[in-house]
Amino acid sequence: MFAMELVVVLLAIYLGARLGGIGIGFAGGLGVLVLTLVGGMKPGAIPFDVIEIIMGVIAAIAAMQVAGGMDYLVSLAERLLRRHPRYVTFLAPLVTYGMTLLAGTGHTAFSTLPVIAEVAKEQGIRPSRPLSIAVVASQIAITASPISAAVVFFAGILEPKGISYLALLSVAIPSTMVAIFIAAIVTNFLGKELADDEIYQARLAKGEVSRRGSNGFVEKPGAKRSLLLFLAGIVAVVFYATATSDAVGLITNPLLPRNEAIVVFMLTVATLICLTCRIDTGEILNASTFKSGMSACVCVLGVAWLGDTFVKGHLQDIQAVAGDLLRSSPWMLALILFFASTLLYSQAATTKALMPAALLLGVSPLTAVASFAAVSALFVLPTYPTLLAAVEMDDTGSTRIGRLVFNHSFLIPGVIAIALSVAFGFLFGGLWL
Template identity: 75%
Template sequence: MLAVQFVIVLLAIYLGARLGGIAIGFAGGFGVLVLTLVCQINPGKIPFDVLQIIMSVIAAIAAMQVAGGMDYLVSLAEKLLRKNPKYITFLAPVVTYFMTIFAGTGHTAFSTMPVIAEVAKGQGIRPSRPLSIAVVASQIAITASPISAAVVFTAGLLEPVGVSYLMLLAICIPTTFVAVMLTSIISNFLGCELKDDPVYKDRLAKGLVSSAVAEKIVIKPGAKLSVLLFLIGIVAVMLYATAISKSVGLIANPILGRDDAIVVFMLTIATMICVLCKINTGDILNAGTFKSGMSACICVLGVAWLGDTFVQAHINEIKEVSGSLLQEHSWLLAIILFFAATLLYSQAATAKALLPAALAIGVSPVGIVASFAAVSALFVLPTYPTLIAAVQMDDTGSTRIGKYVFNHPFLIPGVVAIALSVLFGFIVGNIVI
């Protein structure tokens, strides 16, 4: 029955991936229905803790976007990229990495992609180089963002075994960032030069390559204030999480737990942005970040619930088969997380579905922290929104998906960046933990 149920899980995920977007969450729920009613196994836990964090953070980000804060951040990124166009392959991932760290969602990369493609093209640089590593950086940075649901969940999971919230960030931020920057060096040599690309030459001859200059971004009056308020919210979350940590112990018996505090702080910041920046709250529902964030909630709801239902039903078999192997070779967890994330399409859903089981079967805290970056393997199948957007925004045709599906420009940078992140995670983790 285990094999049959595992096939059901894979078929549900496959169906969701084929339908695309939010449908992977729908298909996850369908998979839970089959496992519970047909296979007669108990349903797993609905990941409400992860969902409430995503919803509250996205609410604050959407309010900031309506106030013009995202446009302001993009304008700063654009100035940096246009000032140093020759270094676009190195600066593009820096921009998307830190925007994701700041916002807690990789979808912020959407707003910078047109600038990245345009600057690269203007310098005669193959746009696939900066675009591919920029997309990968925006995904990996989720595992280093103080307010991402994946980080908050993992910190809560590891704190009882001696890894605090700040310790997790202290390991993940430098290791993932250094890994991304080293990968950008490799990315700078991937693919032929733009002038030699046959697809580009064909598109150029047909007049399909645009040379239009992007419109100047108009900054709204409350834009800077909204960014400042959101930054205050992030700092408040980090300070409070540190204060209630058992290793610090400034607040012995906190009224608010870490998860509840994040929700409260983020909704409070959203309220302050609405009041002080005088935005129309009705516009928040139509904001791009709000729509993508709520879509992510449905995906996490279905997929993480499906994964937890299967894992909890077979936790004893999993312990028996892989427990000793993962205890002795904890790096194998990174490989498991890598392939799981490829199917689950969410860092938070992957962490929620597999990390508790990994801890239960005896994987060391160092192994979990070091392998954590592997939950960002959302680039393998060329169907993730930011990946598709990068392909569409590069009118030179250099950022393209090959006829064999997996031969696309995001695969090599993604695999290298995650491998380096895991390697550095083990090195730093063994020193810090």
């Protein structure tokens, strides 16, 4: 039965990957139906704790976007890139990493990808270099964002093990930042120079390569105010989560648990943005960040529920097979998370489905923290939205997906960045935890 049910899980994930986007959530629900009603398994827990955080954060981000705060943030990023265009390969991942760190969602990278591609073309730099590492940075930054659903959930299951929310961030942020910087250095030497690329030269000769120039940003009246309110909400989240942790203990027996507090803070921020910036709340429903966030909720709902159903149903079998292996070779956890995230397509879903089981199997908290960045291998299959957007926005043809599917521009930068993030996670975790 174990083998049959594993096949059901894999087929559901494969079907979801074929459907794309929100379809992986739909297929996850189908998988739960087959496992429970046909296979007789007890359904796992619906991941409402992760979904509520995504919904709360996305509500605030979408309100900020409608008020112009997101465009203002992108204009700051464009100003930075155009001020130092020769270093676009190093600054681009810094920009996407920072935006994801603040927003808790990698979809913020969509708005900066056209700027990155344009600045690279203007300097004669192969756009695949900054674009590829920028997309990877936006994905890995999820595991370091104070308000991402993956971080908040992971911190919650680590606290009984003696690892506080602040301790998790103190390892995740520096390890991923250093890894991204080193990966950017390596990426800067990948591929031919743009002037020597045959595909680029062919497109240039056909007139298929355009020059966009500056986007002529027009600031909305409430843009800066909405951004400041959102940043204030992040500060409030970090302070509250730290103050209520057992390690700090500034607030004992809090009335609001951390997850609920984050949702409350984010909804409050959204309310203040709507009131002070006088935006039409109806426009929030059409904001691109709102749509992508709600899609993420459905994906996590289906996939994480499917994973939890299967893992809990076979926990003893998994412990017998994998427990000793993970204890003797802890680095194997990073590999498991890496390959699982390529299929689950969500850092939050991968964390929710596998991290509790890993800790139950006897994996040390240090190993779990160090391996956390490996849940960000969403770039392996070239079907993730930001990856596809980068390919479409690079009209030079340097950012491309090869005939063998896996030989695309994002694989090498991504593998290097995650491997280094895990390595530095063990280093910094060993020093500080």
